[in-house]
Amino acid sequence: MPLQADCSLAQMNTLGLPAQAQWLAQPDNEAALQALLRDPAWAALPRTVIGDGSNLVLAGDIPGLVIRPALQGRAVVSEDSEHVLVEVGAGEHWDSFVAWTLAQGWQGLENLSLIPGACGAAPFQNIGAYGVELSDVLDAVDALSLRDGTARTFTRDECGFAYRDSRFKSAERGQWVITRLRVRLNRTPRLQLTYADLAARFADLPQAQQTPDGLRTLICNIRRAKLPDPVTLPNAGSFFKNPTVSADEHAALQQRFPDLVAFPQADGRVKLAAGWLIEQAGWKGRRVGDLGMHAQQALVLVNHGAAEGRATVTGAQVLAFAAQVRDSVQARFGVTLEQEPVILPAPTSDH
Ligand SMILES: Cc1cc2nc3c(=O)[nH]c(=O)nc-3n(C[C@H](O)[C@H](O)[C@H](O)COP(=O)(O)OP(=O)(O)OC[C@H]3O[C@@H](n4cnc5c(N)ncnc54)[C@H](O)[C@@H]3O)c2cc1C
Structure with missing residues (x-):
């Protein structure tokens, strides 16, 4: 896998801060990432994981190896009449994944629409918005040990989720790179409308838009109205x-x-x-x-x-x-x- 030396991260963080990675690796498959983590040539260097840089303050250049997982892929792992278990690679864009699940007719992620970032980062701080957290739908996370590349699957209960927190962010910070996650979605919608005035705003929509897609559009509109777009205002x-x-x-x-x-x-x-x-x-x-x-x-x-x-x-x-x-x-x-x-x-x- 090619590594880039002294790579600028200025375009890879939404605050637009200047910083460099000593070495940047963007592995697009688990075997390449595992081989890198096990390569003795890189063993002495510190290892840092980043995603799309939407929740970072780059306070300086990052020494050693900076890993930005680029693993793609969305797949149905199992399904029954009620639920679909869907797997996604860490490098997929979160909001594209949300839009895709809704387009398949699977409900559960609409409240988490338009949150920037990569799927692999979502469990790190247990992303949440409009009354839903990732932990509400997450089934399991696959990760590799940053120390020696050992693969491990964490069930939801093992992830230590709390408000904007997880074992990856707190107890075992800097120890894991998340490669994939699985979420359990509904075939029959059970919308979550408890946040603030969301229920009232949803009820104001025309009947035909009172759907999971309609809720996604509503939430996207609310977010666009009050949150600055990092592209124009970092x-x-x-x-x-x-x-x-x-x-x-x-x-x-x-x-x-x-x-x-x-x-x-x-x-x-x-x-x-x-x-x-x-x-x-x-x-x-x-x-x-x-x-x-x-x-x-x-x-x-x-x-x-x-x-x-x-x-x-x-x-x-x-x-x-x-x-x-x-x-x-x-x-x-x-x-x-x-x-x-x-x-x-x-x-x-x-x-
Ligand atoms: C305009 C705006 C709105 C936002 N709204 C919300 C919101 O509503 N709710 C919310 O929860 N967050 C929100 N965020 C924060 C951010 O979008 C999320 O935290 C997102 O999950 C970060 O993803 P990222 O890929 O950009 O991660 P980065 O910012 O690159 O990384 C964040 C942390 O995750 C770790 N990490 C990243 N990928 C992995 C991986 N594969 N394995 C292990 N660790 C990893 C990094 O080491 C780092 O510590 C918002 C941000 C912006 C700019």
């Missing part, structure tokens, strides 16, 4: 996770801020809307130099510099700007925001 989606606080902390905050946007969780804790906190701290639509928080969605950090053709903004500047936002939310609400996008190369304290 960004990495939500820059912070929604923080969770205890019921007592929530009660105290609500007394001080009666408009606080909050979602009670099954375990008694309360999830706060990070976008609301950031907006209240004065960051919505605010720009400092080449960076800012988006005017329609305060949770999204945007790189105006890259949008205006200046490739000068660095990952370090992004992290310093994000720290300002985090600090002001902390000062006003006493709530600590956790960053969602992954920093590469991994800071040493990250492990």
Whole structure:
């Protein structure tokens, strides 16, 4: 498999940050990837996996081997009268996969429409949107050990899924490269409409559009209206996770801020809307130099510099700007925001 030396990643991250991979490999089959991982010539080098770069802050050049799986393929593994078990390669584009499953008449992924990125990255942070998470439909993940190429299949329960989290992102970070995943989809639609006003907006559609396809179109339209397109305004989606606080902390905050946007969780804790906190701290639509928080969605950090053709903004500047936002939310609400996008190369304290 050909490897590229000193390869620019500027076009491979949606924040448009400049960085290089010392070596970039884009294997399109499992055997080639496994051979690379087992090749003694590369054994001493650190290994990093990337997908389409839509959830990354590239804080500098990445040393060693950067692996960007390019495995393609969609296949039905098994089916019965109710369900279809579908497998997809890590290098497939997520939203194309979602569109394809719906075109086959299989329902279950429509709420996850238009999320950028590759299929292999989806389990990494258990992508979620509009009341559905990948873990709701995921059956299993195939992966190779980055250390020695050993193949392993993880069942859904073994993936350690949580809100924007998994064993691949947390407990065993940097240990696995995901090669394939399998999702279980419905033949008879069971639409998930519990998120915010989604049910009302769906009910407003003409009867003929009240279908899984219609829901996909609705969600795509909502997303396009409020999220900046990374092609025209580089960004990495939500820059912070929604923080969770205890019921007592929530009660105290609500007394001080009666408009606080909050979602009670099954375990008694309360999830706060990070976008609301950031907006209240004065960051919505605010720009400092080449960076800012988006005017329609305060949770999204945007790189105006890259949008205006200046490739000068660095990952370090992004992290310093994000720290300002985090600090002001902390000062006003006493709530600590956790960053969602992954920093590469991994800071040493990250492990
Ligand atoms: C405009 C916009 C909107 C977004 N909306 C959402 C949303 O609604 N919900 C949501 O959950 N996310 C959202 N995101 C974030 C992002 O799209 C997802 O996290 C996506 O899954 C990242 O895919 P990627 O291929 O770009 O991964 P990358 O950004 O390249 O990588 C992200 C992480 O995954 C790891 N990784 C990637 N591929 C593999 C693999 N094959 N094996 C092991 N590890 C791997 C990388 O090491 C890295 O740590 C949004 C991003 C943008 C820019």
